[in-house]
Amino acid sequence: MKAKKSGDKISELLTRGVDRIYPSKEALEEVLRSGKKLRLYQGFDPTGSQLHIGHMVGLRKLAEWQKLGHHVIFLIGDYTAMIGDPSGKLSSRKVLTHEETLANAKNYKEQASKILKFNGDNPAEMLFNGDWLGKLSAIEFLQIAGNLTYSQVIERDMFQERLKQGQDISTSEFLYPVMQAYDSVAMNVDLEVGGKDQMFNMMMGRKLMRNMLKKEKFVMTTKLLEDKDGVKIGKTEGNAIALDDKPKDLFGKIMAFPDEAVVQCFESLTLIPMEEIPNTDPLLNKKRLAFEIVKDLNDEKKAREAQEVWENTFQKKEIPDEMEEVKAKAGELLSEVLVKNKILSSKSEWRRLVLGKGAHDLEKKSAIEDQNIKITENLTLKIGKKRFVKVFTL
């Protein structure tokens, strides 16, 4: 599965960041070598309002297809997101209303456009699956579902897992793959791109297309960004890496990636040629990665600035120029001011930080010992290892 010669765009398209291709890489390659232009898509369920680094993998791949002249559809799953893909193991996802999913998707195009072009020569097309799923009658839906069998759907790992554990599967979850599968039919695509974890749903689309349209849909799965334990990167609770994060935050968050993931990130998230992907000094490599990603999502200047801020703050331990600022009256309790300004969520959190020497007065260059310290003059604080706050007295 190594790229043949550099410069062969088709080989790169078929291998870089790619997990598998169905029915086979060779079959797809043959079609592409014939010069045929394909109609393809990837679906994004707007369960949240921001696209994150995981979405970027797919966007990169779509952009690559686009560059080679294929017609790319950026599909918003405004309807499918209401049910939720039952990919989370146990609990069913919270059900969203259509208003919520549309609101979530509001800025998707803008965020995606950092990677995928919606204007110019061969613009990507944005579609909403509510446009067809919303028009289906119950009978029509069941007729569609009739093209797939119970055993085909229930075969899914996750369903099997749940059954084994005596967990339940709601009928809506059970039918989710049918909805997603129908997207392929409604758009009459030639190929679908998606994360490896979407393989099952995409294969359902393949089966449905074969049955309803007598057409073979190709499926391309992309590798996931995982650490060595198989935990998805950049998706920790409340800490997801959004594509529209501020450059220096983005830089910092990437620097917090596990070292082992860096090569994979280069492959899946950047345009650096495969043979140039560095694999020597982990720190330098990761900085390069962070730089590239920030650059591509913003611009080179911002990337350089972000890198500088990061180096100064975390390597040279300098006090950053820019930091959060709060105003307070002299005599106020510092803890109260921080909670009031939502720097901290509670005074207990402050107490813990002080007890654990996690709060520093940068003017005095010492940890704060007294949790009940009152504000008497301007203060510069370091809270934890990455939060800096300036307190001004009025």
Add this chain to the structure above:
RNA sequence: GCGUCGAUGGUAGAGUGGUCAAAUACGACACGCUGUAAACGUGUUGCCUUCGGGCUUCGGGGGUUCGAAUCCCUCUCGACGCACCA
């Protein structure tokens, strides 16, 4: 409809009248070490506090008790079994 079991903190999962703000694990946060990250070690992990303690939590409501996550009633939701229907 009947019956049985179940619902505990971010998650998983102990606890079955006081010693329970609730074991343990994971996660999260902080500190130390350090090249970012990790690994490793330590500490913290409901809220408030004059640091004595106080207050609110174990699906919802009500009750028994000096005292309830723990017992009783009821409601909601779920699993399983039976019945009904076919």
